[in-house]
Amino acid sequence: MRLDLPTLFTMTAAVTFTVGVLFLLSWSQSRRERALAVWGVAHVVGSVASLMLALRGQIPDSLSIGLANALMIGAYGLIWSGVRAFEGRRLHLDWALAGGTIWIAACLVPAFFESLPARVGLASTLAGFYCGSGALTIWRGRGEPLVSRYPALLLLATYAALYWLRVPLAFTVPIPASVAVASPWFAILCFTGTLFSVAIAFVFMALTKERAEREQRLAAETDSLTGIANRRALVAGAERHLAVAPAALLLFDLDHFKSINDRFGHSVGDAALAAFCHIAAPLLPPGTVFGRMGGEEFACLLPRFDERAAARVAERVRAGVAGFAHPAYPDLTMSVSVGVAAESQIGGSLDYLLRRADDALYRAKRTGRDRVVTSGDDPLPAVEEALGTGLHAKAGRRSRMRSP
Incomplete structure (x- = not known):
């Protein structure tokens, strides 16, 4: 044709x-x-x-x-x-x-x-x-x-x-x-x-x-302030990884953050949160799920990491934050407390992992801040636990991530 x-x-x-x-x-x-x-x-x-x-x-x-x-x-x-x-x-x-x-x-x-x-x-x-x-x-x-x-x-x-x-x-x-x-x-x-x-x-x-x-x-x-994953994305990503591999969880809490807001103003406080993410993100291994839980609290899931390896990563981040300095605010210092927990089984519960990491974070706060504590470390003495029961419960409630 x-x-x-x-x-x-x-x-x-x-x-x-x-x-x-x-x-x-x-x-x-x-x-x-x-x-x-x-x-x-x-x-x-x-x-x-x-x-x-x-x-x-x-x-x-x-x-x-x-x-x-x-x-x-x-x-x-x-x-x-x-x-x-x-x-x-x-x-x-x-x-x-x-x-x-x-x-x-x-x-x-x-x-x-x-x-x-x-x-x-x-x-x-x-x-x-x-x-x-x-x-x-x-x-x-x-x-x-x-x-x-x-x-x-x-x-x-x-x-x-x-x-x-x-x-x-x-x-x-x-x-x-x-x-x-x-x-x-x-x-x-x-x-x-x-x-x-x-x-x-x-x-x-x-x-x-x-x-x-x-x-x-x-x-x-995405969290609009820091540019990292928000709570919803953090939970979803963490649950996907836990379904197919063991993992470790890091919980970060900026120390004395309220005093930063009170002393320097909320705009500097917001900048401090962004600075923490800017410091931490490059120090975290590829493939991790890093996000903001809310306020000054952050979390990071490390797929296929055991507790000891995760603690080494947490220590790098802690040291990096401790070295923070800003020429415009020479009196501004930052430190972070980190709780670490690991799940050795595939298909582990994120909620259970969070509770263990939160308990470790609480102990890091109670023993001086600016430190890394794992869930396998020795617990606080019974008297100190009793004195801090109310604070511990409050911290635990504030830290919990629930699936959307």
Whole structure:
């Protein structure tokens, strides 16, 4: 079955224009994501290029070949630039438009303009470069876990490979200029161009949606003051780890925090909480669950740690906090008490682990603060326990984390 090429080009133009409008409408609802606007403009420009290609023979070749292909190459450049914007990089619009500029400059050379293989080779090289660069940019941003990242990577890489494949074929299987418009090359170009527009719309829209959902989820799981996990996320993460492996729990409590608030003000107290997290987080092993329980209390679950190893981690954090100093507040000092407990069985109870760590934390407070105490250390004497019963009960109630 033979397809009418002007009809194919017109269909490609209509589909590409529709996709561009959808991108721009999405951007109007989420102005923060500049990539949507760039991708929208890219598809509108591509639709104009496809329409001019459809008018081949009805408008001058300088427009249907020269300008149309320059716009098409520029559209690919804008798609690459939009990918950069999505990944938080500079747009580099000058580089995005450089491909079209190179094409126009080449078309001013009569020998090049009259050679169909040369034109196909240059256009394919430039378009493939932009698609390949877009795929590489998406790959470099893989630290942000988005499911649609890999379909987008595969799509751009495949399209780059197809374009680069056209380069040797253009010279080894040349197409006479007199039959170029009727050749399968153009039918394939139109068909793949339409598929590309639709597919890229799906994956790029999915990417922006997944990012927005991830940001909302992270915001719901993050303590706004310190930037670490909040109680809900801490409990959920700890329970997931305990279900599959033994673990140790560290409970932190900043010593004399109320006096910091009273003496320096609540803004300095808030800064002290953030400073503690800034000190502690780099000292904790990878894969730990670190979060704020509330007030000046924090917790950290260490998967596959026994009590002794966990105590060494706690001591590093304690020493790091003890060394805190701020030039603007030379009289401000900080210390932290830490309670440590470990669960050697898979599927252990977080609540039980918390009670043991809380008991160790209480003993660290009662024996002088600024120290690490494990649940296996000797308990307080009976008289001291009796004198501190009320305080212990109060501390225990304040420290408990309950599953949401």
